[in-house]
Amino acid sequence: MTKTPRDFGHIDTWVFDLDNTLYPHHVNLWQQVDARIGEFVSNWLSVTPQEARRIQKDYYLRYGTTMRGMMTEHGVRADDFLAYVHKIDHSPLEPNPAMGAAIARLPGRKLILTNGSTDHVDAVLGRLGIGHHFQGVFDIIAAELEPKPAPQTYQKFLKLHDVDPTKAAMFEDLARNLVVPHALGMTTVLVVPDGSREVVRETWELEGRDAAHVDHVTDDLTSFLLRLGGKP
Numbered sequence: 001m002t003k004t005p006r007d008f009g010h011i012d013t014w015v016f017d018l019d020n021t022l023y024p025h026h027v028n029l030w031q032q033v034d035a036r037i038g039e040f041v042s043n044w045l046s047v048t049p050q051e052a053r054r055i056q057k058d059y060y061l062r063y064g065t066t067m068r069g070m071m072t073e074h075g076v077r078a079d080d081f082l083a084y085v086h087k088i089d090h091s092p093l094e095p096n097p098a099m100g101a102a103i104a105r106l107p108g109r110k111l112i113l114t115n116g117s118t119d120h121v122d123a124v125l126g127r128l129g130i131g132h133h134f135q136g137v138f139d140i141i142a143a144e145l146e147p148k149p150a151p152q153t154y155q156k157f158l159k160l161h162d163v164d165p166t167k168a169a170m171f172e173d174l175a176r177n178l179v180v181p182h183a184l185g186m187t188t189v190l191v192v193p194d195g196s197r198e199v200v201r202e203t204w205e206l207e208g209r210d211a212a213h214v215d216h217v218t219d220d221l222t223s224f225l226l227r228l229g230g231k232p
Contacts, residue, residue, distance in 0.1 A: 109135045
């Protein structure tokens with residue numbers, strides 16, 4: 001039975017993930033964060049880089065973020081973790097006025113829902129030059145350190161920003177983070193690599209394109225948004 005994807009005619013709130021969604025996967029900015037996370041785990045637990053990598057990815061898969069796993073299993077403080085892992089070079093990001101124009105043409109509010117910190121959000125949006133198009137950011141601190149895809153995190157986000165999920169669209173690079181939004185009634189869009197550049201991702205991170213909870217898939221977010229908002 002072929003699914004009928006939800007459309008966008010009724011949408012008044014546009015919700016965007018940050019990393020690997022609002023900038024291209026091939027920038028591999030998250031690779032820097034990933035490496036810093038590995039260093040943190042290795043240093044904190046006094047284990048080899050190889051063992052730290054195994055623990056890092058195990059916690060990421062089981063807890064939603066490595067940070068949550070480190071907090072739960074080893075008593076790590078969120079502030080210490082976030083300050084360390086987000087100390088990266090954002091210079092690979094370039095201004096993207098075309099995406100900014102596409103976002104601006106969408107009717108309604110634009111919000112960011114991320115497992116990162118507001119400091120990281122500010123740095124990324126500053127480099128992209130699109131921060132002024134967003135009316136709000138819901139980060140890991142606002143989520144009380146409970147990351148996506150935890151159901152309660154989406155509920156907190158919806159309540160805090162007074163979002164009707166049946167009139168909202170969610171853009172994400174991880175299919176598993178779209179399960180709950182879709183169940184709540186949101187129109188879901190999976191942002192995938194364009195296929196022409198090398199990306200550094202886990203295999204499971206690239207899965208889910210054909211999942212029932214994914215309404216639309218795009219490898220070019222700017223063009224996708226332009227079609228939704230109407231080209232000038």
